[in-house]
Amino acid sequence: MRPSDRIFRVLSTGSAGLIMVILAGVALFLIIKAGPAIVANWSANPDLAGGTTHGYTSFWSYVGPLVWGTLFSSLIALVLGAPVAIGIALFISHYAPRRLAGVLGYLVDLLAAVPSVVFGLWGIFVIRPFIIPFQDWLNHYLGWIPLFSGQVSQTGSTMLAGGLVLAVMILPIITSISREIFLQTPKLHEEAALALGSTRWEMVKLAVFPYARSGILSATLLGLGRALGETMAIAMIISPALLFSVRILTDTGNSQTIAANAALNFPESNPLQRDALIATGLALFVISFGVNFIARWIISRTGGSRRLRKAGSR
Amino acid sequence: MTATTVADTETRAPRGPVPNALTSAQLPRFVELYTLAGALAVSAAVLAMTGFSIVGWLVLSAVLYLVSLGILSTVVENRRKATDRVVRGLVTIAFLLAVIPLVSTLVTVIIGGAPSLTWDFVTKTGGSVFDPSTLKVTIVQGAWQAVVGTLIITGVATLISVPIGILAAIYLVEYAQPQQWMARTVTFLVDVMTGIPSIVAGLFAFSLFTLLVGPKAFSGFSASVALSVLMIPIVVRSTEEMLKLVSSELREASFALGVTKFATIVRVVLPTAIAGIITGVMLAISRVIGETAPIFIAASFTSNFNANPFSGPMETLAVKAYADYKFPSQDIAASYQSAWGAALLLVLLVVILNLVARIIAKAFAPRGLR
Numbered sequence: 001m002r003p004s005d006r007i008f009r010v011l012s013t014g015s016a017g018l019i020m021v022i023l024a025g026v027a028l029f030l031i032i033k034a035g036p037a038i039v040a041n042w043s044a045n046p047d048l049a050g051g052t053t054h055g056y057t058s059f060w061s062y063v064g065p066l067v068w069g070t071l072f073s074s075l076i077a078l079v080l081g082a083p084v085a086i087g088i089a090l091f092i093s094h095y096a097p098r099r100l101a102g103v104l105g106y107l108v109d110l111l112a113a114v115p116s117v118v119f120g121l122w123g124i125f126v127i128r129p130f131i132i133p134f135q136d137w138l139n140h141y142l143g144w145i146p147l148f149s150g151q152v153s154q155t156g157s158t159m160l161a162g163g164l165v166l167a168v169m170i171l172p173i174i175t176s177i178s179r180e181i182f183l184q185t186p187k188l189h190e191e192a193a194l195a196l197g198s199t200r201w202e203m204v205k206l207a208v209f210p211y212a213r214s215g216i217l218s219a220t221l222l223g224l225g226r227a228l229g230e231t232m233a234i235a236m237i238i239s240p241a242l243l244f245s246v247r248i249l250t251d252t253g254n255s256q257t258i259a260a261n262a263a264l265n266f267p268e269s270n271p272l273q274r275d276a277l278i279a280t281g282l283a284l285f286v287i288s289f290g291v292n293f294i295a296r297w298i299i300s301r302t303g304g305s306r307r308l309r310k311a312g313s314r
Numbered sequence: 315m316t317a318t319t320v321a322d323t324e325t326r327a328p329r330g331p332v333p334n335a336l337t338s339a340q341l342p343r344f345v346e347l348y349t350l351a352g353a354l355a356v357s358a359a360v361l362a363m364t365g366f367s368i369v370g371w372l373v374l375s376a377v378l379y380l381v382s383l384g385i386l387s388t389v390v391e392n393r394r395k396a397t398d399r400v401v402r403g404l405v406t407i408a409f410l411l412a413v414i415p416l417v418s419t420l421v422t423v424i425i426g427g428a429p430s431l432t433w434d435f436v437t438k439t440g441g442s443v444f445d446p447s448t449l450k451v452t453i454v455q456g457a458w459q460a461v462v463g464t465l466i467i468t469g470v471a472t473l474i475s476v477p478i479g480i481l482a483a484i485y486l487v488e489y490a491q492p493q494q495w496m497a498r499t500v501t502f503l504v505d506v507m508t509g510i511p512s513i514v515a516g517l518f519a520f521s522l523f524t525l526l527v528g529p530k531a532f533s534g535f536s537a538s539v540a541l542s543v544l545m546i547p548i549v550v551r552s553t554e555e556m557l558k559l560v561s562s563e564l565r566e567a568s569f570a571l572g573v574t575k576f577a578t579i580v581r582v583v584l585p586t587a588i589a590g591i592i593t594g595v596m597l598a599i600s601r602v603i604g605e606t607a608p609i610f611i612a613a614s615f616t617s618n619f620n621a622n623p624f625s626g627p628m629e630t631l632a633v634k635a636y637a638d639y640k641f642p643s644q645d646i647a648a649s650y651q652s653a654w655g656a657a658l659l660l661v662l663l664v665v666i667l668n669l670v671a672r673i674i675a676k677a678f679a680p681r682g683l684r
Contacts (some may be wrong), residue, residue, distance in 0.1 A: 005576040015481035016500045019550070022543060023503050025520045026510070033521035087408025095405050104409065111416050113664050115604025117632045118657050122419045122640065125426070130369075168415045175412070199398035222509065229511020231607035232636065259513045263607045269612065271529060274520075281517040285510070292509035296502060312445060 004274050012033035027285070034279035037272060047272040052265040056145040063280050066241045069255030070284065073163055073234060074227035075246040076248065081167030081227075082174055089178035094204060098242060112172035120236035123165040128156030128237065135160060135249045150250040159255070165233040179223060181215030182208055202235035214298050228259075228288045235260035258284040341390055346383065346399070353379035376407055381459070394498065403488035418659070427658025430651045434459060439619045440634075440652065455652050457659060459619045460634040466623050467613065467630055468603050471541035476595055480550025486550070487557040488579055506632050507547040515543040516608030523612070537613035537630075541602045548601060552594025555588040559581045589678030596671035606632040631660040641652075 038059045042048050048056070056062040092105050132154070132313040189207035198206060208218075232239075240256035247253035262277040269277060322679065357374035361367070382402050387396035477606030490497035519540035521552075523531035560583050568578040584591075614627035615637045629637070635656040642649030 002574055003578070005574050008576040008579070009489060010483035012481040013496075015478045016485040016490070016496065017484055018478055019500055019507070019546060020503060022546070024516070025522070026543060029518055029521040029525065030514070032525065033517075084408045084411050087405045088412050091405040091409040091585075095402060096409075108412055110668075111412065113600055113604075113633055113668055114416075114419055115657075115660055115664060117606040117635045118419060118423055118661060119603065119658055121426070121635065121653065122415075124639070126418060126422055168412075172413055181677050199394055200402040201398040202394065205399075212479065229509075229513065231511070231513045235607075236636070236639065250569070259511055259607065262513055262517065263611070266611055273352060278517050278521055279684040281514050285514045288509055288511050288514075289506060292506045295509075296505045300502070 015177070019203065027282075030278060030282040033275055034282045035275075036091075037275035037279045039127050040272065040276075045272065047270050048276065051269060051273055052261070053273050053276055058248055059276065059279060062242070062276065063258075063283050065244055066256060066261055066280055067283060068244050069240070069261075070228055070233060070257040070259070070287070072255055073166060073257050074247065075198060076159065076163030077166035077170055078220065078224055080099055080163060082171050082223060084167070085171045085174035085219075085223065086216060088171070088175045089182055090208075092175075092178050093182035093280075094200070094208065105176075108172055108175050109205040109261045111168065111174075112175065116169065116232040119165055119169055119234075120232040123161060123233055123237040127161050127164055130156075131164065132156045139249050146246050147245075148249055149151045150247045152249050152252050153251040155239070155251060157237060157251060158252075159238055162234045162238040162254070163248065165237060166227050166230055169230055169233060170226050173226055174219045174223040177219035178212065178216055178258075181212045181219070185211045196297040211231065214301075219296040221291055221298070225288050225291040225295065228291065231259035235263045240264075315428075333409070345386070345475040346403075349386065350375075350379050353382060374378045376403075379403060380407075391496070397663035423654065423658050423661050426654035427621060427656075427661075430455060430655035431658050435652070435655050441616050455648065457616060457631065457634060457652070457656050460617070460629045460631045460656060461659070462611075462621055463534065464603060464630040464632075464660075465629040466621065467537045467609065467628060468599060469540065470535060470538035470623055471602060472595070472599055474538060474542040475545040475549050475598070479546050479595075479598075480553050480591065482546075483550045483553035483557055484579060486554055488575070488583070504547045505548050507543075508534035508551065510543065511609065512540075512544055512605050513607040515540040515609050516611035518543060519608065519612040532612070532614040532627045533625055534613050534620070537628065538623065539610045540608040540612045541605060544605065544608070545598050545602050549595060552587055553587075553591050553596065556590030556594065557583060559590065560586045589674055592678075593671045593675040600671070603667070604632050604660055604664055606630075608634050609633050610636065631656045631663070635660065 041061070042047065042053070042059065042062070043057045048054075053062060088108060092101050092108070096104055135152055135156070135158065138148045139150075142148045143261045185208045189211065190203055193199075193203040193206045234257050238254045238260075239251050240254050240260060241252060242256050242261070243253070245253040245255050262281055266274065266277055353375045354371075357378050358366075361371050363372065381398055383403060384396050384400045387399050416675055435457055437458050438454060439453055439458045440456035440460075482504075486500060492498075494660045506557055516537075519536045520531065522539065523533065523536040533595075564576055564582055564586060569575075573581070593644055609630050610633045613629070613633075615629045615633045616627040617629070618627075620626050620628050634651045638649045638653035638656065
């Protein structure tokens, strides 16, 4: 082996190793910084008396509502977005004219390229006014459901508006993964279904969906992972409060998310409060790592191919 | 409406006791277009009486279309075909639902940002200027500091991520055995890393630099480190894909000539895959250039000009758009205007990066992969 060979081998192996070190470093430095805030005595510490951490007795009572808000907003985004995303994937893979399919797929991928702050501005100036009449309607007729109850917002800065923008933001990832796996359905299965006289929808039900079930599940989970960590849409659009609330149409009952809370309060916080925000970030890291871990595990268990992994990295 | 005439002509067709998909009644070929036109017309007429709105019109038309097509097909054809037609309508509507936000976002940004996007806006440093003689504060609209900040922060992040990402991909494809624990761990971790929330990357960079440098750790370099955490997995993933496309015959031919592994990779494999790798890198840049949260956590924000990535706060276009909206100056309209300008400039950058990436991929792809 020549020296150049050896050096190059060490360099590339080292880079791969560095990736492991970086991920471990992310966890490690978050833990080191988060430690003081987690173990601090929240009711007695003057640094935690004001601002965002005012009135909490421990870190856990502070992070609890934030975790709830994060999960709840992502769930709304998923309920609104996932069916549409899977529909789009089906349209592109099995319904659209073959020649157009590539262009249409690219259009949806373009959604992923729009910066989140642009979606935030769009949500504020377009979505908020747009959904006000819709919110009034929901509140008037379906107000007896806890989800739609409460004093309806007149500004539109609600969980529903935030969830709607989040749903748009997670469309591309769910669509691109589902599309790839729909396209991988064995042609023979599809042709067999058609030969038995199925309509196109029956063919999809008989051949495509059974084959793609785990792929759809992990695509949805990856979409959930994206929604959990999305900051700007929530931070800019909704008027938040730290509470356990399921109301999505009010000004005062919007549960805050971890990411938006950290983004909004970080600039004005003192060092210990920043540590507290970093600790909530650690919680977010653990949650989204878990969700991604499960999604990737499902893909790898069902023999996900290269194409599927490629789609997921977009 | 067309419905009655269609039903009239079609029910005259002979129907055997056992319905047969090939011979039983069928709707005419373009029935979906007719129904759509009918639905649009009827809902327009209905809304003309109650008060017209484009959104209401489209929603009502969509519902009317699905319902009438379903009923029509059930009556004339059979339930299975009706379901098929309704599902076809539903997935098409799903796709249109995705196009609406895309078009709406782009149009809003262009309309909002175009008035403020002048040469002065791009090349002047924004901020307020206090004139001591007249005691008046004039606000200068400008995004120069953010343009420079964006280029520096993203540039440094690219310089960090690209070598690490490409070398790691070379390790995964050229050196590692697929079943080796390290290869499997790295592959898996890279997959999981693509899902790290961007704000967590920002909090990580802030933690790292406060522990290393002290409490005043805001700097452009810190933001670059945050972006690198987000960028490395994207670069690894796309480079890996491209290296795997290089056919093994090329490598074997090179080895057979006695060329070393290092020279094979650098002289044969990389040149073959270089277009794809560059495309991947550019797409990765376009992904992170629009990040907001990690940058203002790691680099804070400022309207001052700062071209030194190693000290002091720095601003990017995305952060400027956010800060101008969230913390407007006394002249709120002007601040919003400048937020839109920054947003449009950012979208233009992203679009250009995407286009150039696609062009490179198309133009320089090796033969056979095109």
